[in-house]
Amino acid sequence: MTVGWAMVGTGSVHKKMAPAIKEAKDTKLVAVLSREKGRAVAFANDHGIEKTYDSWDGLLHDSEVNVVYVGSPNALHAPHAIKAAEAGKHVFCEKPMAPTLQECRSMIDACEKNGVKLGLGLQYRHHPAHIKAREIVASGELGHLVFANAQVEISSLHTPGWYYEPGMAGGGAIYMVGIHRIDLLRFILGHEVQEVSAFIGERSAEQPFEVMAVGMLRFDNDVYSTVHFSLNIPHGNDSLEIHGSKGSLFCIGTTSLWWSGGSQELLLKTDTITTKYQFQKPNVYKSEVEDFNSCVMGGQDPLATGMDGLLASEICIGMLKSSSERKTVNLETLKSSR
Secondary structure: OOEEEEEEOOOHHHHHHHHHHHHOOOEEEEEEEOOOHHHHHHHHHHHOOOEEEOOHHHHHOOOOOOEEEEOOOHHHHHHHHHHHHHOOOEEEEOOOOOOOHHHHHHHHHHHHHOOOOEEEOOHHHHOHHHHHHHHHHHHOOOOOEEEEEEEEEOEOOOOOHHHHOOOOOOOOHHHHHHHHHHHHHHHHHOOOEEEEEEEEOOOOOOOOOOOEEEEEEEEHHHOEEEEEEEOEOOOOOEEEEEEEOOEEEEEEOOOOOOOOOOOOEEEEEEOOOEEEEEOOOOOHHHHHHHHHHHHHHHOOOOOOEHHHHHHHHHHHHHHHHHHHHOOOEEHHHHHHHO
16 A cells, blocks of 8 residues: 655755655655645655645545645644544644644544544654663663753754744744653653743744743653753754663764764663664654554554644643743643643
8 A cells, every 4th residue: 555645834844754755665745735836836846746735625635645744833733633634634743733732632532533543743753762762761771760851952943934923833942842852751761741840931022932941840750850952052962861770871963863963872871881872863754654654554553642742742831831930830730721
């Protein structure tokens, strides 16, 4: 079976995803949709896509389209995903899932009701270093988990124009780069966040999104983590560390695939040995496409599910709430808004 994909949007991440979809096995990139026909045509010409649409009706009635890749502005993820699900199309949605938990829940419900799969673009789960780190943690080799740290400090990435439109993005550093590290902490640790405390950088009318976010997360089983996301540090760091009572893990260069080659290493240190695992730079976008294809064909869940998207968004929303209210937020208080 060949799985047909259609892309909604023509932004920066689409330029990563389009080649990945075309390279993935058992996949065909069928069409691209943009509100502006000219953008769709230009994108299609650049990436060898046969069909272009500037309205949803044509795309959703295209029998070749099995999966709709929702890469529209954040505030449009929920209505676009629901529209696709109601037309019987599987949905693969970019992060963040949606700016509110109600919208995240509505996306999950729509896909379940219409019998289609929902996957999230949390591609760093597919890096073999992170999969190996998850296995090491689950094995107990690190002992009792104590502390973790995730950070990304870079100069500003290209910011889409819609980030400057009030209510369209919902966040800056947290949603641009932070949510990936938050999801990786959940994925590798195998624990869920209970409380968050955070400080979020200033916003203004000219720049309605933050370029800095600093937070503390308390996971269940009393595992703690610090997180730091910045878009204004040109010579900073990008790393993820996991510390236990018997050993520590260091992910080096594994979450910076957008802006550097990275060393692609996983370092395991214990009292008796230091082990270095090295990896070739993976195509995590191709891997997530192939994973989702196998779920469409086989019926199993993708590596990053709708619930993973909701829980990652919940932590981000908790950080924003903590900063605005100047207090620690117990995530249980947010669950009623799902």
